Amino acid sequence: MGRIIEASYALLRPILFSIDAERSHRLTLQMLARMPSIAPPADPPELHSTVFGISFSNPLGLAAGADKDARAISAWNSLGFGFAEIGTITPRPQPGNSPRRMWRLTNNRALINRLGFPSEGMEAVAPRIERYLSRSRRMRIALNFGPNKETSPDRVAADYASLMGRLGGVAAFIVVNISSPNTPGLRDSQAPERIRAIVTAIRAARENGPPLLIKLAPDLETPMLAEICAAALELGLDGIVATNTTLKREQVGVTSRYEGGLSGEPLKARAREVITEIYTHTRDRIPIVGVGGIASAEDAYAHIRAGASLVELYTGFIYGGPRVVREIREQLARLLRRDGFRSISDAVGKAA
Numbered sequence: 001m002g003r004i005i006e007a008s009y010a011l012l013r014p015i016l017f018s019i020d021a022e023r024s025h026r027l028t029l030q031m032l033a034r035m036p037s038i039a040p041p042a043d044p045p046e047l048h049s050t051v052f053g054i055s056f057s058n059p060l061g062l063a064a065g066a067d068k069d070a071r072a073i074s075a076w077n078s079l080g081f082g083f084a085e086i087g088t089i090t091p092r093p094q095p096g097n098s099p100r101r102m103w104r105l106t107n108n109r110a111l112i113n114r115l116g117f118p119s120e121g122m123e124a125v126a127p128r129i130e131r132y133l134s135r136s137r138r139m140r141i142a143l144n145f146g147p148n149k150e151t152s153p154d155r156v157a158a159d160y161a162s163l164m165g166r167l168g169g170v171a172a173f174i175v176v177n178i179s180s181p182n183t184p185g186l187r188d189s190q191a192p193e194r195i196r197a198i199v200t201a202i203r204a205a206r207e208n209g210p211p212l213l214i215k216l217a218p219d220l221e222t223p224m225l226a227e228i229c230a231a232a233l234e235l236g237l238d239g240i241v242a243t244n245t246t247l248k249r250e251q252v253g254v255t256s257r258y259e260g261g262l263s264g265e266p267l268k269a270r271a272r273e274v275i276t277e278i279y280t281h282t283r284d285r286i287p288i289v290g291v292g293g294i295a296s297a298e299d300a301y302a303h304i305r306a307g308a309s310l311v312e313l314y315t316g317f318i319y320g321g322p323r324v325v326r327e328i329r330e331q332l333a334r335l336l337r338r339d340g341f342r343s344i345s346d347a348v349g350k351a352a
């Protein structure tokens with residue numbers, strides 16, 4: 001069945017790539033949502049791990065943004081992901097920025113987007129997650145939270161708190177998105193005192209809630225990153241997702257002038273640098289979810305050796321399709337064995 005899906009994607013890819021990137025993604029989601037639910041092949045035992053108290057059958061997740069409204073959860077499970085990060089979800093529905101707002105840079109195997117959190121809102125998403133969880137628990141569901149665009153800076157923490165209140169009960173873990181470049185002012189929330197205020201508000205919204213992670217931008221300077229890591233340790237955060245998309249262009253070898261966040265291959269080296277920096281500050285105390293430019297098992301493995309306990313991809317899936325997920329699951333175990341590691345956790349940070 002998996003091979004049939006891979007072959008279908010290979011046939012459809014030229015058509016999907018001939019139309020606008022956002023429309024093509026919407027069509028892909030519609031097709032995935034109609035796919036019959038199947039149990040993926042069992043993961044190699046080396047890929048099983050427990051991170052922030054949650055067990056994962058493999059460390060590969062779908063990154064935020066690919067399925068913002070939980071439209072195709074069962075399909076991500078069928079394709080073999082170990083977890084999916086749904087969102088960014090905002091409390092109230094909002095349309096996001098006006099089109100055009102997503103572009104492929106095919107030669108760079110990259111994307112630029114300025115979507116600005118189009119979201120059906122938390123009330124629409126909650127029942128879809130509940131439906132999936134009533135049928136399967138194999139793939140873990142992470143939820144990525146963001147504030148509404150019109151929310152004033154002094155109410156941002158309250159938006160995160162209401163998301164936690166409504167959705168905290170259906171998530172394996174929560175990612176607080178404070179790093180999207182497409183919601184004005186959001187990246188200012190990465191200042192340690194703002195992180196403190198947001199985390200305090202979220203924790204107050206739900207006692208004994210799921211593990212709480214923050215998602216950081218790749219464009220943070222080294223001193224700021226160190227301050228954020230210190231704050232994360234002090235707050236006892238459960239994890240850090242690194243990284244979101246970058247606003248850089250020339251520095252990462254891209255000439256395109258489209259406005260928005262850049263993802264994919266050109267982001268990979270910087271994302272890995274940030275993972276290494278965070279790992280050096282936090283060692284084994286705060287697990288890292290490594291994301292940015294992963295398109296193969298080697299890429300995933302290098303992020304893990306830089307310090308990531310889990311990894312995610314989005315742009316790599318657009319270019320490679322379902323095959324990438326299978327190859328990463330199969331080949332990652334081989335790479336671990338080659339280097340004498342018995343598990344993912346043995347390899348975490350070995351290159352940092």
Ligand SMILES: Cc1cc2nc3c(=O)[nH]c(=O)nc-3n(C[C@H](O)[C@H](O)[C@H](O)COP(=O)(O)O)c2cc1C
Pocket residue numbers: 063064065066068087088102111113115117144177180215243244245262263264265267291292293294312313314315316
């Ligand atoms: C079209 C698009 C939409 C995205 N939307 C979100 C989002 O809503 N929330 C978020 O935290 N990250 C979002 N991201 C960032 C990804 O989750 C990821 O951090 C980034 O793309 C780097 O990974 P990649 O190179 O594998 O794509 C988006 C990325 C893309 C390409």
